[in-house]
Amino acid sequence: MSAQRVVERFRKPSIWFHWVHTAAFVILLVTGAILFLPGLGAPAAGGITRVIHRICAVVFVAAPVVYFVFNPKMSLHFIKETLTWGKDDFTWVKAAPLYYFGGSEDKMPPQPHVNTGQKMWQFVVLSTGALFLITGLIMWFIKGIVPAAVIQWCTIVHDLAFIAAFVMLLVHIYLGIIHPRMTESLRSMLDGKISVHYAKSHYGKWYDEVAEGEK
Amino acid sequence: MLVDVTKCVSCWWCYAACKNYNRLPETIKPDPEKPPALSPTVWTTLKPIKKGAEWYSRKQACNYCTDAACVEVCPTGALSYNKLGFVQYDKDKCSGCGYCAEFCPFGVPQLEGNKVTGIAVANKCTFCIDRVTNGEQPACAEACPTGAIKFGKRSELLEEGQERVELLRKKNPGTMFYGDKQLGGLHVMYVLDDSPQVYGLPPDPELPAAATVRDVLKWVGVGAAAAAVLGFVLNYVIAREVIMVSELPGREQMSKKKEEKEE
Numbered sequence: 001m002s003a004q005r006v007v008e009r010f011r012k013p014s015i016w017f018h019w020v021h022t023a024a025f026v027i028l029l030v031t032g033a034i035l036f037l038p039g040l041g042a043p044a045a046g047g048i049t050r051v052i053h054r055i056c057a058v059v060f061v062a063a064p065v066v067y068f069v070f071n072p073k074m075s076l077h078f079i080k081e082t083l084t085w086g087k088d089d090f091t092w093v094k095a096a097p098l099y100y101f102g103g104s105e106d107k108m109p110p111q112p113h114v115n116t117g118q119k120m121w122q123f124v125v126l127s128t129g130a131l132f133l134i135t136g137l138i139m140w141f142i143k144g145i146v147p148a149a150v151i152q153w154c155t156i157v158h159d160l161a162f163i164a165a166f167v168m169l170l171v172h173i174y175l176g177i178i179h180p181r182m183t184e185s186l187r188s189m190l191d192g193k194i195s196v197h198y199a200k201s202h203y204g205k206w207y208d209e210v211a212e213g214e215k
Numbered sequence: 216m217l218v219d220v221t222k223c224v225s226c227w228w229c230y231a232a233c234k235n236y237n238r239l240p241e242t243i244k245p246d247p248e249k250p251p252a253l254s255p256t257v258w259t260t261l262k263p264i265k266k267g268a269e270w271y272s273r274k275q276a277c278n279y280c281t282d283a284a285c286v287e288v289c290p291t292g293a294l295s296y297n298k299l300g301f302v303q304y305d306k307d308k309c310s311g312c313g314y315c316a317e318f319c320p321f322g323v324p325q326l327e328g329n330k331v332t333g334i335a336v337a338n339k340c341t342f343c344i345d346r347v348t349n350g351e352q353p354a355c356a357e358a359c360p361t362g363a364i365k366f367g368k369r370s371e372l373l374e375e376g377q378e379r380v381e382l383l384r385k386k387n388p389g390t391m392f393y394g395d396k397q398l399g400g401l402h403v404m405y406v407l408d409d410s411p412q413v414y415g416l417p418p419d420p421e422l423p424a425a426a427t428v429r430d431v432l433k434w435v436g437v438g439a440a441a442a443a444v445l446g447f448v449l450n451y452v453i454a455r456e457v458i459m460v461s462e463l464p465g466r467e468q469m470s471k472k473k474e475e476k477e478e
Contacts, residue, residue, distance in 0.1 A: 034290070035290040035312055036436065037436055038433050038434070038437065040290075041291035041308075041310070042291060042292075042308075044290060044291050044310035044312070045293070045307065045310055046310070047310050047311040047328075047333065047334040047336070048334075050311060050312070050332075050333040050334065051333060051334060053333070054332065100454065101450060101453050101454050102453060102455070102456065102458045102461070103457065104461070140330075140333070143317070144326075148316075148317045148318070149423070151313075152317055152423055152425035152426070155314065155429065156425055156428055156432065159429060159433070159436070163432065163435060163436045163439055166436065166439075167439045167440060167443050170444065170447075174443075174450075178451060179450070179451065180454050181458065
């Protein structure tokens with residue numbers, strides 16, 4: 001059992017993209033939350049947070065576009081991975097609660113590059129991203145042109161996307177950084193590497209493929 | 216405030232007085248054929264209707280709803296209810312989000328700003344709050360030469376207006392009162408000689424459903440986040456405990472013994 005982190009899990013462009021997108025998204029969440037969640041509105045007075053929200057919105061949209069242009073294969077793989085669901089996912093969902101509350105690791109079915117939970121998060125990122133983008137564009141550029149009711153319901157959709165993305169981001173942060181079992185998750189998103197042991201126990205299916213490829 | 220269309224002579228003094236008192240630009244008497252709409256620099260205007268050779272006008276500004284959509288959706292508290300029970304606007308607190316403009320059933324708040332950067336501020340009638348709280352009338356009411364705009368206690372004006380409608384109905388059965396029950400009761404009420412639509416008033420204004428949905432959603436958001444955090448704490452405590460116990464050296468020996476026995 002080697003503690004050396006030698007298995008490459010993420011490449012540099014993906015890591016950079018992850019953190020740029022995260023930074024933009026967190027600032028968007030905060031500058032949005034003050035307009036949405038009750039009692040937080042005071043810092044929005046004067047409108048500076050609205051400017052920040054828009055600058056980050058541009059980064060939030062531009063980052064995946066840039067990533068896609070330079071890594072089209074990887075991007076398409078990500079989308080395909082997110083949208084492919086099967087029987088294994090059902091097995092994972094059944095086994096997950098026990099596992100996340102500390103139950104035996106052996107009872108968890110071996111996982112591919114991302115497990116079902118991570119796929120759920122990726123799905124939320126993609127779908128809420130699309131909803132944020134569409135409703136955001138409408139509220140930014142054609143407010144006053146479209147009927148008021150359209151803007152009213154755009155704010156509702158934007159809010160719903162906020163709730164889904166915000167709660168799932170909390171889950172993502174908790175599992176990535178705090179959960180006692182995810183010891184190498186955060187570091188893997190910093191230098192891209194995990195140990196053989198971690199790869200085997202968390203992403204068995206994927207590790208077998210990697211090991212196979214190296215032979 | 217009670218606005219009596221049958222007393223209005225379309226002199227536009229209310230419009231001019233509003234501009235003058237609030238230091239808004241341009242006070243030339245407008246052409247009733249092209250009446251200025253509410254805008255960031257027009258907080259009070261007239262909605263003129265030509266009937267035969269005569270002009271009839273409704274003074275148009277904020278109606279000060281009792282159940283105000285703008286207050287409901289304003290995230291910063293720039294729009295709030297004051298002690299007198301009507302909507303109060305604190306421009307310094309405005310974030311420029313424009314929700315009030317989008318949700319107001321009368322289309323009163325007017326957003327002014329930069330479309331690209333999003334820096335903006337809403338403008339609307341303030342009910343001349345500084346005058347009213349110092350025992351004076353709003354500028355428009357004071358300027359009105361015919362008593363078509365009357366400032367006073369809502370309950371008294373409501374009674375007066377309804378009596379006036381009763382009286383006018385004898386000659387014109389189409390006369391009606393507006394503002395007694397709309398949106399919990401408006402603080403600007405109208406004596407109209409015609410249907411509300413003619414004067415650009417929705418006959419049955421409602422708090423937009425989306426405003427109510429938003430009100431619920433923000434608490435759903437708070438609840439979901441709180442539930443998630445609580446879940447994490449529980450999960451962390453339990454998972455750490457279970458993992459620690461399963462990794463105790465004694466545990467390993469015990470399971471080994473068990474295996475040996477089984478063998």
